[in-house]
Amino acid sequence: MSLAALHTADPVVDRAQVHELQTRIRQMQATKLESRSLQTHPALAPLLPGGALKAGAAYSVLGSTTLLMAMLAGPSSAGAWCGVVGMPDFGAEAAGRFGIDLERLVLVPHPGDQWLTVTAAVVDVLSVVVLAPPARATDGDVARLSARLRQRESTLVVAGAWPQVEATLRVARSGWDGLGSGAGYLSARRVTVESAPRGGSGPRRRAELWLPAVDESFRASGPTRLEAVGPIQGVG
Structure with a gap:
């Protein structure tokens, strides 16, 4: 099974x-x-x-x-x-x-x-x-x-939103690779994921990921880094 x-x-x-x-x-x-x-x-x-x-x-x-x-x-x-x-x-x-x-x-x-x-x-x-x-x-x-x-x-x-979580994650931006001049196949999706800690206080984290990559796996698309970003709705 x-x-x-x-x-x-x-x-x-x-x-x-x-x-x-x-x-x-x-x-x-x-x-x-x-x-x-x-x-x-x-x-x-x-x-x-x-x-x-x-x-x-x-x-x-x-x-x-x-x-x-x-x-x-x-x-x-x-x-x-x-x-x-x-x-x-x-x-x-x-x-x-x-x-x-x-x-x-x-x-x-x-x-x-x-x-x-x-x-x-x-x-x-x-x-x-x-x-x-x-x-x-x-x-x-x-x-x-x-x-x-x-x-x-x-x-x-x-x-979805839930009270008293350790962190809240969301895809803030998303774009597909594979199309060129109006033709081709969508082959990989690059996203920016943002994370807010418990209560929404403290620095937000942001990482660039392939979700999925060309081989249908997922991985970092570049160096991940800690950045200050705007608030995430629904954090509590």
Whole structure:
């Protein structure tokens, strides 16, 4: 089996299904990374406080599925089990080209109204979890999930704004290579990624990346550097 997934005919996931998901993942998962930080891709390290994903913390990625995949690539290639909750259009083939190990990837495309319960269950057994929340979470729900992350030393990457994150990343500028004189094929996408630390205070970071490069991987497109940039909307 190349990847694990929980599929349900009913959009509402009940407690029995959540328990089944936890049991299945524990059976498949041989090891769990013990480090307090998780290795990230070298191209993203300059954008993250401490140069790595912090165990027990949350991060926000605004408006880019490819950037979400890039966030998973480093931990996955280092041996971490990863999960994606609430993203039915998440492309496993593209994820594999980005370096994500599909043998250690769990997909829950349709968590239903119990998406927070499902996310908490997945956080129990996986090192890094990407979540696309279908609705706004209450302060109490965020606090409980944050406590679960710290307890399990897992990392949450949220597609969209989320409270109390370690950093918020977004693609600020984007351009494609490959077209010339109105003809040709789009072959590589160069982006500027900006990162704001917790609370939006302190210096913002900016890096130039190929996302993807011509070979469909991603990497830095030039020297990364720390720059002061404008505020990122939705940081909190």
